[in-house]
Amino acid sequence: MARLPFTVIGGFLGAGKTTLLNRLLRGSAGRRFAVLVNDFGAVDIDSRLVTAHGGDTISLANGCICCSIGDSLVLALVRVLEKADRIDHVVVEASGVADPARIAELALIEPMLERDGVLVLADATSVQARAADRHVGDTVQRQLDGADLLILNKADLVDAAQLAQTTAWLQARQAGARVVPAVHAEVAIEALFGLASNGAPAAPTAAASAATPPVRRWSLSTRGLIDRAALLAALAALPASVLRAKGILRLADAPLQRSVLHMVGRRIDMRSDTPWGIAALRSDLVLLGTPDMPADAELDRLFATVPVTPVA
Numbered sequence: 057m058a059r060l061p062f063t064v065i066g067g068f069l070g071a072g073k074t075t076l077l078n079r080l081l082r083g084s085a086g087r088r089f090a091v092l093v094n095d096f097g098a099v100d101i102d103s104r105l106v107t108a109h110g111g112d113t114i115s116l117a118n119g120c121i122c123c124s125i126g127d128s129l130v131l132a133l134v135r136v137l138e139k140a141d142r143i144d145h146v147v148v149e150a151s152g153v154a155d156p157a158r159i160a161e162l163a164l165i166e167p168m169l170e171r172d173g174v175l176v177l178a179d180a181t182s183v184q185a186r187a188a189d190r191h192v193g194d195t196v197q198r199q200l201d202g203a204d205l206l207i208l209n210k211a212d213l214v215d216a217a218q219l220a221q222t223t224a225w226l227q228a229r230q231a232g233a234r235v236v237p238a239v240h241a242e243v244a245i246e247a248l249f250g251l252a253s254n255g256a257p258a259a260p261t262a263a264a265s266a267a268t269p270p271v272r273r274w275s276l277s278t279r280g281l282i283d284r285a286a287l288l289a290a291l292a293a294l295p296a297s298v299l300r301a302k303g304i305l306r307l308a309d310a311p312l313q314r315s316v317l318h319m320v321g322r323r324i325d326m327r328s329d330t331p332w333g334i335a336a337l338r339s340d341l342v343l344l345g346t347p348d349m350p351a352d353a354e355l356d357r358l359f360a361t362v363p364v365t366p367v368a
């Protein structure tokens with residue numbers, strides 16, 4: 057039986073991995089992708105395209121399936137490979153602090169898989185600063201080193217000179233690296249595949265076995281309705297040690313919608329929509345940061361200033 061091509065999408069927190077994955081699922085160009093994601097909540101699937109929704113798998117009308125990784129990537133892969141006759145390509149979204157090249161090595165031990173390539177997204181506004189950061193720099197550099205293709209994303213947020221400088225910086229650190237600039241991860245789908253045959257995968261290095269950096273996590277969950285302005289004010293007051301915030305929220309001014317919050321560095325994006333035709337029934341907010349992120353009690357105090365109206 058032909059082996060299934062296996063692609064890993066990596067890149068630091070907030071670089072645009074889920075944005076790329078959503079594009080693959082929408083514009084699959086006849087390929088039936090099985091995509092494995094950490095978190096269903098972030099995947100933006102049009103409810104009209106869903107043909108079946110089991111606990112850990114969503115099937116789409118275009119033949120793609122989306123599976124949640126849950127506790128074990130290997131077990132999730134085993135579940136997907138049981139459906140091997142119904143899919144053409146397996147794609148894994150690595151977590152923002154994982155080493156995607158190591159995940160791609162799973163294809164070397166699983167005979168049904170063939171390593172197709174490692175796609176790494178780099179945020180044009182912050183990749184150089186993150187690569188130099190004392191807490192996360194090693195992780196970011198390792199991610200970049202393992203890429204077969206670097207997608208220099210968020211090109212809309214920098215000027216042409218910075219884009220050119222960052223492209224040159226990426227190419228200088230990895231001789232011959234292929235770097236494609238992109239906005240909202242818009243890259244021709246065909247450019248993303250068949251990469252392994254064009255270049256040998258980066259050899260595993262001693263650094264590749266280093267542990268991922270300690271990333272602190274703080275979360276809040278409530279069933280009440282959250283005040284939007286006060287929440288945005290609390291987020292704006294966070295220090296730079298908070299690298300990323302994600303939320304699926306029920307806001308007091310949009311109680312019948314699901315509001316999705318993304319904060320990457322200082323940039324905040326909040327959208328209200330109803331992708332699955334249901335409002336969020338509760339709000340979940342997660343902050344990720346370096347070890348010097350404020351203590352839980354301090355974050356509890358900051359977010360206690362945000363009014364929450366109980367739901368009757």
Ligand SMILES: Nc1nc2c(ncn2[C@@H]2O[C@H](COP(=O)(O)OP(=O)(O)OP(=O)(O)O)[C@@H](O)[C@H]2O)c(=O)[nH]1
Pocket residue numbers: 067068069070071072073074075076098151152209210211212213238239240241300318320325
């Ligand atoms: N302006 C701009 N925003 C972008 C671009 N690509 C992604 N974003 C936004 O950046 C935020 C993070 O994007 P995601 O695709 O969720 O990033 P991610 O890498 O999956 O994030 P993690 O899951 O936290 O690692 C979202 O608000 C996106 O809409 C881009 O090219 N330009």
